[in-house]
Amino acid sequence: KQEVTQIPAALSVPEGENLVLNCSFTDSAIYNLQWFRQDPGKGLTSLLLIQSSQREQTSGRLNASLDKSSGRSTLYIAASQPGDSATYLCAARVGSWGKLQFGAGTQVVVTP
Amino acid sequence: GAVVSQHPSWVICKSGTSVKIECRSLDFQATTMFWYRQFPKQSLMLMATSNEGSKATYEQGVEKDKFLINHASLTLSTLTVTSAHPEDSSFYICSARAEAGESYNEQFFGPGTRLTVL
Numbered sequence: 001k002q003e004v005t006q007i008p009a010a011l012s013v014p015e016g017e018n019l020v021l022n023c024s025f026t027d028s029a030i031y032n033l034q035w036f037r038q039d040p041g042k043g044l045t046s047l048l049l050i051q052s053s054q055r056e057q058t059s060g061r062l063n064a065s066l067d068k069s070s071g072r073s074t075l076y077i078a079a080s081q082p083g084d085s086a087t088y089l090c091a092a093r094v095g096s097w098g099k100l101q102f103g104a105g106t107q108v109v110v111t112p
Numbered sequence: 113g114a115v116v117s118q119h120p121s122w123v124i125c126k127s128g129t130s131v132k133i134e135c136r137s138l139d140f141q142a143t144t145m146f147w148y149r150q151f152p153k154q155s156l157m158l159m160a161t162s163n164e165g166s167k168a169t170y171e172q173g174v175e176k177d178k179f180l181i182n183h184a185s186l187t188l189s190t191l192t193v194t195s196a197h198p199e200d201s202s203f204y205i206c207s208a209r210a211e212a213g214e215s216y217n218e219q220f221f222g223p224g225t226r227l228t229v230l
Contacts, residue, residue: 032217043118043205044156044221089155093217099146100219102155 002027002094006103014111019077021106023090028068031096035064035075036089038105044089048075080110114140114215116208118222125196126230132192133225135206141186142208146219147179150203162189196229203227 003026013019023033032051036044048057048064050073056065061078073092077084087107091100115138125131135145143164148156160181161169168181178200180192189208193200205224210216 034219036221041203041224041226043116043223044207046218046220049218096217097144099158099161104155 002030002092002101004090004092004101004103006088006090006106008106009104010107010109012109012111013080015080015082017080017110019075019080019084019108019110021075021077021088021090021108023073023075023092023103025071025073025092025101027092027094028071029094030068031093031098033064033066033073033090033092034100035062035073036091038087038089040087047088080108082110082112084108085110114138114208114210114218114220116206116220116222118204118206118225120225121223122226122228124228124230127197128195130192130194131196131227132190133204133206133227135189135191135208135222137187137208137220140208140210140213140215143186143211144209145183145189146207146209147181147189147191148205148207150205150224156205159191164189193227196227198229201227201229 005024035047050057050066063076087105089105091102117136119134145162147159159174162183164183170176183189206222207219
């Protein structure tokens with residue numbers, strides 16, 4: 001069974017610093033991996049989707065990498081802002097119609 | 113990205129009553145939708161996979177008679193919590209999977225429904 005782990009569980013950085021969020025998964029035969037953002041009491045917003053054939057995806061200040069051989073994905077957020085404060089979840093899918101397996105999330109606080 | 117809505121966004125009910133939560137994909141069709149439950153400070157737990165026109169597939173440990181799922185159209189799935197009890201209080205989130213276009217196989221999530229059972 002696919003297990004997804006996110007470290008650290010919580011992170012606090014001053015505004016302007018780059019954020020590095022880690023996600024590891026046990027089954028390297030993933031179909032794709034998604035990064036989500038969740039604000040308190042809200043649903044999930046999809047940030048980036050990386051297909052298994054891709055090494056990275058970029059959207060604005062966000063960049064996500066995928067290394068299947070080591071079972072890792074990293075989300076980079078450049079020049080963090082207080083508005084980036086949220087919980088970030090990664091989720092891996094095994095098989096094209098498999099279920100998403102979520103990590104527990106990293107709670108990020110960006111202080112002004 | 114595609115939009116998924118949920119209604120209501122929050123609901124408070126008395127113990128023993130039933131509550132229905134709607135999940136709609138607003139600008140795309142979804143044969144498959146998913147229902148998750150999230151406890152405070154925890155990640156999402158998949159409850160069931162909702163398939164249009166057929167019975168839902170429930171995860172192990174989820175009571176199908178308590179959590180009734182109906183996926184009657186390609187844009188609407190409903191979750192009914194029957195005879196709700198305080199332990200059913202939670203945050204319920206639905207998700208729909210895009211099956212065409214550039215977002216193929218990407219899951220989009222609704223804003224969630226906060227259920228409080230008194």
